[in-house]
Amino acid sequence: MNKRFRFVHFLFILFLSISFLSGCSFRDIDNRAFVLAIAVDDSGDTKKPYKVTIKVVIPSGNIKQEGVKYAFFSEKGVSISEALALIRATIDKDIDFSHTKIIIVSKSLLDRNLGNVTDFFHRRRDIQLVSWIGIAEKRAKDILKMEPKSQSSVTTPLFNFFSRTAVQSPYITPMYLFDFRRQQIETGIDPVLPIIKIDKKEKRCVIHRALVIGDGKYVELTPQQTMIYNILRGNIERFNAEIKEKNGKFKYGVFIDSTSIYYKINRENSKQPIINYKIRHQGILEESSKYTESNLLKEYGKETSKIAKKMILELLTYFQKQNVDPLGFGLRYKATNLHTGDTYKEWESLYPQAKFTLDINVNIISTGKME
Template structure:
């Protein structure tokens, strides 16, 4: 055997050995894609950490396990979890972090800040609040064969891209928390008839949960935060504002808009008050209307657009009132004020005092790109 042939044989043998070694390592890894945190009251621990990890075998079969441990720090709890499992848990594929509601009400910045300090965890991880406890939400999952971490990740992704959920990434949360004049907002998850759903948006004051918004107000909040696209949204209209085109005895009618795009412009017009002017443009296809109307007449369509604009303006005003009552600013009016006025001693505390008395003028314009069916 020549020297060259020996070298080739040695290289091939080494490659085969490395491949076998890597396969054995993969079989012994638990890939963590979800972590849940809860506040507990024990003599020796204050934090309960629940992890969801999956393991792939040589037969390409995937098994998912849920393990928990308690300690005073998140990493301490994760070390205890490793003592309970036969696999080595790795966190590089973490997708979702859940905070139990009682913990979220106390504040989550300590645990959240720890995530960004871990070099294995990316800043695109989703954060969310669980009704009750994170452990309970995961334990009540009625689909045991489903990888709950992947399911929640894809559900939040879908609703973040074209639904009612503002981006809940670790990066966005920390940016809002550390930026004076803006508060974070996260999806709120709970069980409804055996299914895990995003039922609300969790409003955070700094890092503490102080209130929630339903789906409808969630739509209005997201359209104020930036320009977005939505799959669909239902709008309630008052029939008495649509005469003579609407003759039904029902006081209200509903329209469903689809393929929606929103455009928002914020402007500080009076720094002393302060007073903000907000222009919102909503464009979408009118896919369905709940009552009979003659949509062949252009004036009837214009009447619907005017009433939709009036109805949405009222909803925006109610939303702002709700946010002011809770002293939360997820839209970032404080950030807009700071960049416009250039206040040197600007602080979150100072802005909250101003925000309580701030005034907002809305200019809402709804336009239909197409008219669909009548139900």
């Protein structure tokens, strides 16, 4: 009898506990609006300076329906959070940010401190930190609405540009949201974001330049500088290089399929640190303006090494003159010099006097299929 009483008592407590549990807050997929991308522009209104646009994919319950339906919603606000709150009031579905992969900020907002603009995205727990972030040359909203001829019906074209699963270009500098935040608050490295441009005539997005975000300054890179930066940063290993004659005519092209880059900061001279680069490239002769035999490959390799050394040295000194550090020399210096409590301040005084030495070797191993 005592055991029976205890069992009944246990069931009573169990049912009483269940009654206090809240119900499931699950929302059916038909009641959700999945946000694929977010654009932030200057509204032109001093009272509500931000204009936020979201690209929403609205799934259909009909499995036979082909394609995906997109919708765009825009609102102005004092802050990004207020603009999104106003957008929520215009959609009859729950906004879901779990699939947001692209965040685009207009170049016109750079004078407001990009860290303040992106602060909302770093704090939101439902926006994934693996989202990519980029800079729109003009209006970010136009990039969201851009539909290239090659666009797939189940994705947005910028996914393919940044993920490197489809497009592998040496001119594209993808940047994750979490990595941008890390580099932004860390001393010793300046983040680099891709610049996205629209070619309305050809109906396509063009991404072949980048922007270095320094301390209170912004340095825009040319396509060639962007490619060299990506090589030095280790963002790419395979790329094409063109060699020209003195008169500017094309001579030959090299395809590099293997890259090894290493550098060390030498402090033997306490007043002038030396940054020693060791770079090794290996590839094939991809194209030539004249018939080329294999015995010329060594000569071509030396010529390519000489030109590459000149171009890389020019970019390194350009960064130095602009007082920006997108390659993270200051970060390396802090990590390898622990003799003082403020190594970064020490590096700030040393960086303008730093000297670069480059040991570059381009090994062209074959003429391709042509013998």
